Amino acid sequence: MCYHKSFVVDISELLDHYSASFNSITAELDPIRERFTLLSLKDEWLSTSSLNEANPIGERLIQYSQKDALPATLTKPELSELKWCFKTLTGFDADGVRRYYENGFDYLPTPIITVGAPEEFKLFTWGLIPFFMSDREKAMQLRTSTLNCVSEEMYNTPSYREAAKNAQRCLIPVSGFYEWRWLDEKGTVKIPYYVTFRDQKVRSMAGLYSRWKDKTTDHYHYTYTVLTTRANTILEYVHNNKMRMPVFIGKENEKDWLNKDLSKDDVLNLCQPSKDPDMRAYTVSKLLTTRNINNNVPAVRNPMNYEAALQEAHRFLQAGDKKKALEAFKNSISGQQIKLGDLENVAGQEILAELEF
Numbered sequence: 001m002c003y004h005k006s007f008v009v010d011i012s013e014l015l016d017h018y019s020a021s022f023n024s025i026t027a028e029l030d031p032i033r034e035r036f037t038l039l040s041l042k043d044e045w046l047s048t049s050s051l052n053e054a055n056p057i058g059e060r061l062i063q064y065s066q067k068d069a070l071p072a073t074l075t076k077p078e079l080s081e082l083k084w085c086f087k088t089l090t091g092f093d094a095d096g097v098r099r100y101y102e103n104g105f106d107y108l109p110t111p112i113i114t115v116g117a118p119e120e121f122k123l124f125t126w127g128l129i130p131f132f133m134s135d136r137e138k139a140m141q142l143r144t145s146t147l148n149c150v151s152e153e154m155y156n157t158p159s160y161r162e163a164a165k166n167a168q169r170c171l172i173p174v175s176g177f178y179e180w181r182w183l184d185e186k187g188t189v190k191i192p193y194y195v196t197f198r199d200q201k202v203r204s205m206a207g208l209y210s211r212w213k214d215k216t217t218d219h220y221h222y223t224y225t226v227l228t229t230r231a232n233t234i235l236e237y238v239h240n241n242k243m244r245m246p247v248f249i250g251k252e253n254e255k256d257w258l259n260k261d262l263s264k265d266d267v268l269n270l271c272q273p274s275k276d277p278d279m280r281a282y283t284v285s286k287l288l289t290t291r292n293i294n295n296n297v298p299a300v301r302n303p304m305n306y307e308a309a310l311q312e313a314h315r316f317l318q319a320g321d322k323k324k325a326l327e328a329f330k331n332s333i334s335g336q337q338i339k340l341g342d343l344e345n346v347a348g349q350e351i352l353a354e355l356e357f
Helices: 010-017 023-040 053-065 076-089 136-145 161-165 233-238 252-259 264-270 307-318 323-328 340-346
Strands: 002-011 098-103 109-114 122-126 148-150 169-174 176-182 190-197 203-213 218-230 244-246 278-284 354-356
Touching: 002 010, 002 076, 002 169, 010 098, 010 218, 023 098, 023 109, 023 122, 053 076, 053 307, 076 169, 109 203, 109 278, 136 203, 148 244, 148 264, 169 218, 169 252, 176 233, 203 252, 252 264, 307 323, 323 340
Parallel strands: 122 218, 148 218
Antiparallel strands: 002 098, 002 176, 109 122, 109 169, 169 203, 176 190, 190 278, 203 218, 218 244, 278 354
16 A cells, blocks of 8 residues: 655656646645744744744644643644644745655645646645545544555445546656565564655656535545555565555556546556566665654655664574664664564564665
C-alpha cells in the first residue's frame, strides 16, 4: 500500500511537465495562511514569529505538544489546527513544493490534477470521503481506510465505485514514496525504504477523487485516494507483507487518464506495475517516523545502511552483552516494542541497501 510519499519539485519543472496553472494553489493557501495567523495571535511567542523562519515555529509547536506544556491561551484542537496549517504551508515556497515527507494520516492538502479541471492544479486532501456519507464523524474516520484503493476493485467497492464510474480520476504528482520491509511475520521489526525513479523526474500516481458536502457546515471537502496494483520485483522485496505498489501513469498516458470518456477496460489496463529498470529503492533511517521532530527535511531521504547496525548488535550478542546489543539495534531500527527475541530472530538476515534492475 502507500501511506507515505514525497513531493519535492521546482515550479518550473512542474508546470513544464503538466502544462497546467499553479495559480489556484496560491489562492487556496491564502485562507490557510490567514487561519494560521489568527490562531498564532493567541500566543505571544507565535504572534511575533514569521513563517519565513519555520524551524523555530516547528520546534515551538512540538514543545507545546508535550505533556502539560500547552499554553493556557491555546486549546488542544487549536494546537492541532496550528500544526496542520504549519505542515501545509511549509510544504510550499516561492520556487516550488518542498514536501520531503508526507504522512497520509496527517490529511494534508496535496496538489493534484483532475479530469474535471486538467488545466490547473487543485488542492485536495488525501483520504477519500464518498459523496454519500451523511455523518461527519464517520466521514472523518473513514479517511483512515481510504488513503488507498485496490485498482482491480475500484468499480465494485462502495467507497470508490461512483467515482470510478463517473470518471473522477486524477494525477497525483510525486517524487517518490516510502515503504517498509518486514523482517518478521508481525512487522515488529521493519526497515524503511525510499522508492523513486532513476531519472529523478516528477511522476504521477493514479487516483480517484470525490467532493463531499458536510451538511452541518455546508462546507465541501475535496479528497482523493491513491490507486494500487500488484508489486513489481522491487516492491515484492520491499513491501513483502502486502506486495502492492502505487499505480503510476506514464507521461505518455497522462492525457488518456484525464480523458473522461476512457473506457473501463482502458482504465484498468493503465493500472499496471511500473517497470523495474525505471525504479530504485534504498534504505533510509527511521527519522521519517521519529516522533516530536520536524520530519519535513531533506535528511529523511538520505540513504542509510543497516548492515553496520546489525553487525554491531551481533557482536554484542556474541560477547554476551544483550543490553548493548538491543540498544544498538533500537538506535537504528524503527519500532519501540522491539525485544531481544526480535533481534535474535533477524540478526542473521541480509538487508539490501539498494535495489535497482
